[in-house]
Amino acid sequence: MRLADLVTASFLALLGGLVVFDAVRLGTGWGTDGPQSGFLPFWLGALLIAACVTIFFQAARRADGTPFVTRQQLGPVLKVLAPAVAFVALIHWLGLYVSAALYTGFYMRWIGRHAWLTVLAVAVLFPLVTFLVFEKWFLVPMPKGPLEAWLGH
Amino acid sequence: MGIENLLLGFHVAITPYNLFIAVVGITLGTVIGVLPGLGGANGVAILLPLTFTMPPTSAIILLTSLYWGALFGGAITSVLFNIPGEPWSVATTFDGYPLARQGQGGQALTAAFTSSFVGALFSIVLITFFAPLLAEVALKFGPPEFFAIQLLTFSSFVGLGGGNPVKSLVAILLGFILAAVGLDVVTGQLRMTFGFLDLMKGFDFIVAVIGLFGIGEILLSVEEGLSFRSIPTGMNLRVVLDTWKVLPRYRRTFVRGAFIGFWMGFKPGGATPASFMSYAFAKRFSKHPERFGKGELEGVVAPETAAHAAGVAAILPMITLGIPGSPTAAVMLGGLIIWGLQPGPLLFQEKPEFVWGLIASMYTGNFIGVLMVLAFVPLFAAILRIPFAILTPVIVVVCAVGSYAVHSSMIDIWYMLIFGVVGYAFKKLDYPLAPLVLALVLGDLAENALRQSLIMSQGTPGIFVTRPIAGAITAVAIFFFVLPALTPWWRRFHGSAPAPRAT
Numbered sequence: 335m336r337l338a339d340l341v342t343a344s345f346l347a348l349l350g351g352l353v354v355f356d357a358v359r360l361g362t363g364w365g366t367d368g369p370q371s372g373f374l375p376f377w378l379g380a381l382l383i384a385a386c387v388t389i390f391f392q393a394a395r396r397a398d399g400t401p402f403v404t405r406q407q408l409g410p411v412l413k414v415l416a417p418a419v420a421f422v423a424l425i426h427w428l429g430l431y432v433s434a435a436l437y438t439g440f441y442m443r444w445i446g447r448h449a450w451l452t453v454l455a456v457a458v459l460f461p462l463v464t465f466l467v468f469e470k471w472f473l474v475p476m477p478k479g480p481l482e483a484w485l486g487h
Numbered sequence: 488m489g490i491e492n493l494l495l496g497f498h499v500a501i502t503p504y505n506l507f508i509a510v511v512g513i514t515l516g517t518v519i520g521v522l523p524g525l526g527g528a529n530g531v532a533i534l535l536p537l538t539f540t541m542p543p544t545s546a547i548i549l550l551t552s553l554y555w556g557a558l559f560g561g562a563i564t565s566v567l568f569n570i571p572g573e574p575w576s577v578a579t580t581f582d583g584y585p586l587a588r589q590g591q592g593g594q595a596l597t598a599a600f601t602s603s604f605v606g607a608l609f610s611i612v613l614i615t616f617f618a619p620l621l622a623e624v625a626l627k628f629g630p631p632e633f634f635a636i637q638l639l640t641f642s643s644f645v646g647l648g649g650g651n652p653v654k655s656l657v658a659i660l661l662g663f664i665l666a667a668v669g670l671d672v673v674t675g676q677l678r679m680t681f682g683f684l685d686l687m688k689g690f691d692f693i694v695a696v697i698g699l700f701g702i703g704e705i706l707l708s709v710e711e712g713l714s715f716r717s718i719p720t721g722m723n724l725r726v727v728l729d730t731w732k733v734l735p736r737y738r739r740t741f742v743r744g745a746f747i748g749f750w751m752g753f754k755p756g757g758a759t760p761a762s763f764m765s766y767a768f769a770k771r772f773s774k775h776p777e778r779f780g781k782g783e784l785e786g787v788v789a790p791e792t793a794a795h796a797a798g799v800a801a802i803l804p805m806i807t808l809g810i811p812g813s814p815t816a817a818v819m820l821g822g823l824i825i826w827g828l829q830p831g832p833l834l835f836q837e838k839p840e841f842v843w844g845l846i847a848s849m850y851t852g853n854f855i856g857v858l859m860v861l862a863f864v865p866l867f868a869a870i871l872r873i874p875f876a877i878l879t880p881v882i883v884v885v886c887a888v889g890s891y892a893v894h895s896s897m898i899d900i901w902y903m904l905i906f907g908v909v910g911y912a913f914k915k916l917d918y919p920l921a922p923l924v925l926a927l928v929l930g931d932l933a934e935n936a937l938r939q940s941l942i943m944s945q946g947t948p949g950i951f952v953t954r955p956i957a958g959a960i961t962a963v964a965i966f967f968f969v970l971p972a973l974t975p976w977w978r979r980f981h982g983s984a985p986a987p988r989a990t
Contacts, residue, residue, distance in 0.1 A: 335916070342916055346657060353664055356679045368942045371676040374934050375667050382660045388653045402915060403710070410709040415908070418702070418883050422900050430888065438880040446876025456877055464888065472537045474892045 338402035339393035347386035353379030429479030431461040496843030512552025520560020527557035528814040532696040533889030543826040544844040562599040575758040575794040578766040582786030593726035604857040606796035609745035621807040625832035630939035635960035644922040646967030662923040666930020698903040701886040703910025748796025758797035765793030817928040
């Protein structure tokens, strides 16, 4: 935890530096008709740096051996995160509905080891219901791919 | 004076369409409250894009009903699965789960729902009377007063939020910084985009809420090794009626919980400490404190009354001042802005049918809600028997749909994932997420109030101190900001042991 705390605080302080840098570019003082664009960001960034320095020293002084994440914890987390990232990447090519079908099916088979019939049923029905609710009922369009184009949507 | 307004409100809330909307909202909300990784805040966020085409009153009824449903749903998982669906349900597990293990799950659930209803009703009645008065007072507020209230909102996270106050401050600052990214509408300049076109649109709070609370929560729960062991609900009409006969015994606990809940609730982040405080008080005043934690019905009544009273009270500052008291209320406030309503005291004059429709729907919504959860608990509990390998992708897909729907932009889904990882890391490192979301929602409003105040005073920050109302509020805010720094000194002077803080 200690190391993660130090890294996070340093990273956020850098972010604060970036904010201050941009605020200075915009002007942090008084314009012709009120505070300039960089006025509030400048103070936000400056305070962020100050707070992060405080957290950094608080964490540095503390002896804390517990790791941020253990190996046993990291496995399941990555097993959720990696397929989710792949799913979002697939949306670019295949649209949301087909990606959702592939993602749900893959995950159910891989993690849950469900029977193929269950996998197939959920992977087809769930995107289909989502499609009907969003595209047909609420008229909220989702990203679509070649399959939808082929079906004429 | 308020009666005819309330009648007007009921006229709006009791139309068949709006009642139907309330039932849909409560059903979805309860489902969302039961599911791990989906809570009130991101449930409301995911549904928000669907309300863009609805009339605003129906839209707010849908979202508030969802909120009531989520509050009820949190109790179900706490009692039957020992999994608090929401942070304010943690105290409910202390006695709720032992009761369920002793075969009294039905009694515990009936007590939980009834207490929730009583707590909510208490807060709604107070809102009915106080909201117009508060709005009347707030009408005289200018930008400096509004900025001072914003300051007070955020100072209470730092001073009263528990945990590390510096980390709360960092969360607030990050929220404001994220809110400032993109086009500055006042000067027309681009801020913090560093030449990236995608950053021009800025970060939407809906996406942040879905990522931080939705995806982040899933990552956290799989890490803890998710396993659901359900206990039969044991609910039937006889159990409900028998429990209702016993409950009047705890009237003091009800009253105490409701007061604590309301008092804590209209301040931000209040529901969770309120539930713990109410539990602690009930234990202290009980004749049998040793029974608490082993399955005492009063230990369910106390936190649930307070949590629900607080959850409802969070609506009060949202409709009267335009300042939300909880992340869920913050998302609703964002909705108000999207529907073209100006949150704040003017709402009472300009859109009475909206405000009073909302208040009346709080009565009807909670009434329908308590009946629905009492009747359908086994159905809702069955949701958690859906295998984890199906739930996870379904939740992720629903979150992605909600994020995309806001602006029809792919980048928002990627932001959602990034916010998810950030939410996971922040939760582990004890950076609070609620103030971050609140700052992200209020960022533009707060900056405008600050700008207008400074223009009024020609640049001297003294305006926040010299105007009487703003000055008083600023003073309290500053007190809360420095409170964490003062506390160690105070303790040293009095030589008392540091009190455990409820978080």
